Amino acid sequence: EADIYQTPRYLVIGTGKKITLECSQTMGHDKMYWYQQDPGMELHLIHYSYGVNSTEKGDLSSESTVSRIRTEHFPLTLESARPSHTSQYLCASSESRAGVGQFFGPGTRLTVL
Amino acid sequence: KNQVEQSPQSLIILEGKNCTLQCNYTVSPFSNLRWYKQDTGRGPVSLTIMTFSENTKSNGRYTATLDADTKQSSLHITASQLSDSASYICVVSDRGSTLGRLYFGRGTQLTVWP
Numbered sequence: 001e002a003d004i005y006q007t008p009r010y011l012v013i014g015t016g017k018k019i020t021l022e023c024s025q026t027m028g029h030d031k032m033y034w035y036q037q038d039p040g041m042e043l044h045l046i047h048y049s050y051g052v053n054s055t056e057k058g059d060l061s062s063e064s065t066v067s068r069i070r071t072e073h074f075p076l077t078l079e080s081a082r083p084s085h086t087s088q089y090l091c092a093s094s095e096s097r098a099g100v101g102q103f104f105g106p107g108t109r110l111t112v113l
Numbered sequence: 114k115n116q117v118e119q120s121p122q123s124l125i126i127l128e129g130k131n132c133t134l135q136c137n138y139t140v141s142p143f144s145n146l147r148w149y150k151q152d153t154g155r156g157p158v159s160l161t162i163m164t165f166s167e168n169t170k171s172n173g174r175y176t177a178t179l180d181a182d183t184k185q186s187s188l189h190i191t192a193s194q195l196s197d198s199a200s201y202i203c204v205v206s207d208r209g210s211t212l213g214r215l216y217f218g219r220g221t222q223l224t225v226w227p
Binding site: 004006040041042043044045088090091092101102103104105106107109 | 117147149154155156157158159162202215217218219220222
């Protein structure tokens with residue numbers, strides 16, 4: 001079944017640790033996105049990718065980095081987590097043609113102590 | 114500045130009642146408008162998508178309207194159910210870039226009581 005997956009769903013980690021949030025989609029979508037969402041607030045685009053080996057920064061500045069080595073995989077990495085990184089991170093994907101909707105993963109809720 | 118404003122911020126209704134959520138936007142040039150439902154701790158799920166030429170679209174008990182002239186949209190929920198409790202997010206896409214930039218509202222938090 002075509003879907004988009006994120007792991008872990010919840011992560012509590014100490015300051016200074018390196019973390020990687022995983023995102024995979026089985027729909028063959030070229031475009032993938034990472035959003036950051038604080039409680040009760042709108043989603044903010046932090047990274048996006050048009051395809052393999054293509055990554056761009058989004059509107060909201062983020063200390064995280066992403067990679068796109070395979071079409072289906074778009075991991076997000078924080079080299080040194082800080083309490084200010086506490087948030088929900090949502091991964092999404094879409095087809096290449098304009099005007100189509102984005103499919104969202106279930107999200108990863110990150111808490112940095 | 115491109116913006117999407119939603120109202121009310123939160124809403125509580127009794128099961129079985131109808132409700133209407135509002136979305137005003139200033140995004141230009143406009144491409145399409147989507148309504149998403151986001152359950153707590155989950156990713157958003159698309160309910161409807163409307164382009165400039167469409168002024169109404171239904172998905173079961175959800176009916177969205179669009180007035181591209183006044184840049185307003187509404188989401189009407191009929192005969193609400195407990196499972197409708199969620200955040201409803203209005204998302205507007207522009208056509209000024211190849212990315213199809215999305216602008217998100219902050220959502221309306223709907224709570225349905227038995």
